[in-house]
Amino acid sequence: MRLLVVEDESLLRQQLKQGLSYQGFVVDVAEDGKAGLYFSTEYAYDAAIIDLGLPEIDGISLIKQIRGADKQFPILILTARGDWQDKVAGLDAGADDYVVKPFRLEEIVARLNALLRRAAGFAKPKLNFAPLTLDLTAKRLSVSDEDIDLTAYEYKLLEYLMMHPGQVISKTELTEHLYAQDYDRDSNVLEVFVRRLRLKLDPQQTLKPIETVRGQGYRFCLAESR
Amino acid sequence: MRAYSLRSRLMWVFGILLCVFLGLTGVVLDRAFRSSVEAGAAEQLQIQIYLLLSAVDERDDEFYFLETLQEPRFNQLDSGLYGYISSASTGELWRSDSARAFDPPELGFLRERIGVGQSRFQVMPDEAAVYFRLSYGILWEDGISEFNFTVLVNADPYYSEIRNFRRDLWSWLGGVAVLLLMIQTLLLRWGLAPLSRMALDLRAIELGEKDNLEAEYPKELRGVAANLNQLIESERKQQSRYRTTLGDLAHSLKTPLAVMSGIIPWLKSAEGKNSSEFLSQLRAADEQIERMNQIVTYQLQRAVQADNSLSIARRVNVAETTDQVIEALQKVYADKQMFVHREIDKHAQFIGDKRDLMELLGNVLDNAYKYGRSELIVRIKREATLTDGVVIQVEDDGQGIPNEQVAYVLQRGARADTLMQGQGIGLAVVADIVDSYGGDVSVTTSVLGGASVKLTLTAPASQ
Numbered sequence: 001m002r003l004l005v006v007e008d009e010s011l012l013r014q015q016l017k018q019g020l021s022y023q024g025f026v027v028d029v030a031e032d033g034k035a036g037l038y039f040s041t042e043y044a045y046d047a048a049i050i051d052l053g054l055p056e057i058d059g060i061s062l063i064k065q066i067r068g069a070d071k072q073f074p075i076l077i078l079t080a081r082g083d084w085q086d087k088v089a090g091l092d093a094g095a096d097d098y099v100v101k102p103f104r105l106e107e108i109v110a111r112l113n114a115l116l117r118r119a120a121g122f123a124k125p126k127l128n129f130a131p132l133t134l135d136l137t138a139k140r141l142s143v144s145d146e147d148i149d150l151t152a153y154e155y156k157l158l159e160y161l162m163m164h165p166g167q168v169i170s171k172t173e174l175t176e177h178l179y180a181q182d183y184d185r186d187s188n189v190l191e192v193f194v195r196r197l198r199l200k201l202d203p204q205q206t207l208k209p210i211e212t213v214r215g216q217g218y219r220f221c222l223a224e225s226r
Numbered sequence: 227m228r229a230y231s232l233r234s235r236l237m238w239v240f241g242i243l244l245c246v247f248l249g250l251t252g253v254v255l256d257r258a259f260r261s262s263v264e265a266g267a268a269e270q271l272q273i274q275i276y277l278l279l280s281a282v283d284e285r286d287d288e289f290y291f292l293e294t295l296q297e298p299r300f301n302q303l304d305s306g307l308y309g310y311i312s313s314a315s316t317g318e319l320w321r322s323d324s325a326r327a328f329d330p331p332e333l334g335f336l337r338e339r340i341g342v343g344q345s346r347f348q349v350m351p352d353e354a355a356v357y358f359r360l361s362y363g364i365l366w367e368d369g370i371s372e373f374n375f376t377v378l379v380n381a382d383p384y385y386s387e388i389r390n391f392r393r394d395l396w397s398w399l400g401g402v403a404v405l406l407l408m409i410q411t412l413l414l415r416w417g418l419a420p421l422s423r424m425a426l427d428l429r430a431i432e433l434g435e436k437d438n439l440e441a442e443y444p445k446e447l448r449g450v451a452a453n454l455n456q457l458i459e460s461e462r463k464q465q466s467r468y469r470t471t472l473g474d475l476a477h478s479l480k481t482p483l484a485v486m487s488g489i490i491p492w493l494k495s496a497e498g499k500n501s502s503e504f505l506s507q508l509r510a511a512d513e514q515i516e517r518m519n520q521i522v523t524y525q526l527q528r529a530v531q532a533d534n535s536l537s538i539a540r541r542v543n544v545a546e547t548t549d550q551v552i553e554a555l556q557k558v559y560a561d562k563q564m565f566v567h568r569e570i571d572k573h574a575q576f577i578g579d580k581r582d583l584m585e586l587l588g589n590v591l592d593n594a595y596k597y598g599r600s601e602l603i604v605r606i607k608r609e610a611t612l613t614d615g616v617v618i619q620v621e622d623d624g625q626g627i628p629n630e631q632v633a634y635v636l637q638r639g640a641r642a643d644t645l646m647q648g649q650g651i652g653l654a655v656v657a658d659i660v661d662s663y664g665g666d667v668s669v670t671t672s673v674l675g676g677a678s679v680k681l682t683l684t685a686p687a688s689q
Contacts, residue, residue: 082523084551084588085581091554098558102519118560 001116001160002026002177004048006036006062007078008055016049019105024156025112026179033057040066046177047115049108051078052090060093067094074115076108113137120163127162129222132201132209134162143201153178154197157190161210161220170217194218232421233414240410248399259391263384264358268347271360274300274377275345278309279364282320289320300324306380312336313373330378335361340374349381356381420444424451431458467528475525482514482521489514524651527585528658542583544574544606544616551587552604555595565601574608574616576683582659589652590620590679598622598676609682619680621672632669656681 003025007013010031017027028043030036034056040048048066052059063075074097077090082100090098096118097111117125117136127134131144139155141148150158156178161169171190194210201209211219230238274297281291289311299305300322308330309322317336321328331352340346340363350357361376423441430436438455489511496504552566576583594602602622609615627635635653653669656679660667665683672678 081526083527083581084584087588088550088554088584091557092550096557096560100523102515114561123561123563 001046001112001156002028002044003112004028004030004036004039004043004045006030006033006039006048006054006059007051008032008053009051015105016108020109020112023105023109024152026177033059033062036062037065040071041069044173044176045071045073047074047076047112047119049076049078049112050095051080052086053080060089063090063093063095072119074119076111076115078103110137116163122163128225129162129165129209129220130225131207132162132222134159141201148200150197150200153193154200157193158197158201161218165220165222165224168213168216168219173217233418236414236418237411240414241407244403244406244410248403252395252399255395256392259395260388263388264347264349267358267379267381267384268345268360271347271358271377271379272345272362274307274309274379275360275362275375278311278375278377282311284366287319295322303327306382308378310336310376310378311373312376313371314339319373325378328378330359331357335359335376336374338374342372350378356385358384420447428454471525471528474528475521478521478525479518482517485514486511520651524655527651527655540577540579542576542578542580543572544576544583544618545570545572547576547580547583548587548591548604548606548618551584551591555591559595562595562598562600564595564598567601567603570604570606571608574606576616578663578683582663586618586656586659586681589656590618590681593652593677593679594620594622594624597624598674599624601674603672603674609684615682615684617680617682619678621674621678622676623672623674624676626671626675626677627669636667636669653679 001024003020005013005016005020005027007016007029008031013029013031017029020027028039028045030039033054036048036050036054037057039045040062050059050062054062057065059077063077066075075095077087077095077098078101079086079090079098080101087098087100096115099108099111113136114125117127125136127136133142133145134140135142136159141150141155141158157174160174160177174190194212198205198208198210201207207222209220209222211221213219277295277297278300281295282289283291295301297307299307300309302324303326305324307322308325308328309320310318310325311320312318312335314337331350335348338346338361340361342363342365345360345362348359348361350359357378358381359376359378361374364373364375365371366373420441420443424439424443424447427436427439427441431438438458439451441451443451489507492507493504493511496507548570552568556564556566591602591604600623602620605617605619605621607617609617636657653667657667660681660683663683665681668680668682670678670680
């Protein structure tokens with residue numbers, strides 16, 4: 001998942017970038033509202049973390065402008081003051097959740113995961129596509145109630161596909177949302193991951209959950225079970 | 227633009243008004259007097275014409291006088307009073323002895339056609355002097371001939387009278403103007419004295435010589451003085467609250483800091499980084515950080531909170547603010563899909579600071595969303611027994627707060643370092659704010675099974 005972090009405090013910005021990257025997110029950082037606005041309109045993000053007290057363009061205006069540009073990705077606000085007036089103003093401007101400083105990284109990650117899941121249209125932290133179940137909180141996959149071990153990249157890939165069921169996802173989109181910018185996009189690493197994932201999910205090749213759409217990309221084609 | 231003082235503004239306005247009024251009065255009086263002098267002159271000239279008429283006779287186109295004219299100035303050369311008889315067709319027929327060597331400024335009047343029984347008055351300026359002329363048309367005894375009887379008189383005496391009048395008039399008006407300006411200055415000083423007194427009082431307050439505006443002010447300023455006193459008092463209280471808060475903050479941070487400074491050397495010297503003792507010390511450090519965070523949050527809230535018994539009251543619509551907070555929380559707790567029963571009086575108003583109301587609603591509703599399972603009741607109603615009072619009640623279907631803990635979570639003004647581990651500061655903050663409005667907080671069990679938090683708020687005036 002690709003994230004935008006807009007925070008003017010450089011130490012905090014670095015901590016967030018490191019911490020979130022370690023958690024498997026692809027993170028872009030901006031140090032002020034102007035840069036934040038540029039990034040958010042130029043690139044496709046899955047979510048953004050925006051500090052309310054920013055130079056150039058303040059957080060609330062930035063959120064309004066992002067929403068004004070019809071960007072619908074979830075936004076998590078960081079606020080130092082913690083009073084309800086600020087929180088309500090931020091949420092009213094178009095943010096989806098808030099975290100008050102000081103915070104723990106685990107809290108940010110939990111909120112982000114919930115926002116991403118909600119944005120994908122899932123009400124619960126477990127995605128059920130029988131016989132597959134992906135637990136977003138525990139980051140665990142089970143097939144017919146049997147846990148399957150996935151590497152971090154395999155998990156990210158599957159999570160992204162399952163969050164967009166039925167949609168054709170191009171290789172470019174997958175690369176952009178799953179790997180840092182400097183990753184070599186021409187290599188066939190993605191194909192390797194997809195092949196390995198298919199083997200783990202469906203060793204007998206009876207289910208075929210990930211379909212290759214020739215010339216376009218991949219599609220997760222199981223139906224969600226309620 | 228330069229800000230002129232009130233006194234100089236009023237002085238200018240009154241001064242200009244005075245000049246315009248007295249100037250116009252002078253001009254009008256001057257004109258009226260001049261007209262009346264000229265009318266008087268015309269009347270006198272008419273009498274002279276009647277004199278001439280009564281004494282004149284005519285034979286063979288020659289005019290002669292049966293007796294010496296009663297007005298001696300007609301007979302005395304260059305006396306300043308001149309008489310003429312003329313007709314429009316032939317011009318001059320006779321002139322008085324006084325006019326033998328007199329050369330009138332113009333001679334057009336001799337042939338002037340004037341209706342019978344009509345007279346014409348004219349001011350005739352000359353290089354040397356100004357003359358008044360009155361001509362009178364008559365029909366002679368023969369019933370055919372028409373003659374003009376004209377009398378000219380030197381206007382100097384009249385003009386000197388006008389000049390005298392004018393001098394007197396303007397010196398009087400000038401005197402009146404000076405007098406009025408002096409009176410006005412005194413009146414202004416008297417009228418603006420309360421403002422000057424207020425400025426002096428404020429200066430004394432600045433210098434610390436006085437505590438508030440004590441003087442007896444006129445009723446127009448009483449409200450301002452009272453508000454200023456409130457403001458000063460509220461500022462003073464705010465300052466003292468900042469001091470107390472800062473003191474509390476410093477004191478309450480010392481305990482966790484002391485614990486931390488004990489833990490860190492231990493951690494440095496510890497051997498096994500994974501031993502259970504090491505991990506428990508790490509956890510303790512973590513707890514202290516959380517505690518410090520709570521202390522800072524709580525004291526910050528106390529410091530910025532308005533002093534509501536004194537601050538100048540504002541009205542905030544409770545329904546609108548409640549809707550805003552609920553809408554925000556619906557986003558944050560979207561997963562819970564909480565159903566909110568709203569029983570909200572749209573006209574209920576909170577007299578006080580909007581930030582405080584937001585804080586109250588935010589904390590109470592956030593707790594309800596956090597601990598509630600699927601539904602809430604939000605009731606806002608006006609309190610009939612209180613002037614401008616409002617009751618906010620929020621109920622949830624969560625676990626509720628055990629009776630023995632209610633007093634503790636509401637412990638108003640409790641220093642955050644005495645709060646129980648894991649206990650949020652939300653309700654303590656709420657209790658603090660409500661208390662500053664002289665209100666009341668009660669926590670009971672809801673019909674939904676969870677907690678029911680009821681805030682009763684009164685307007686500052688009704689305390």
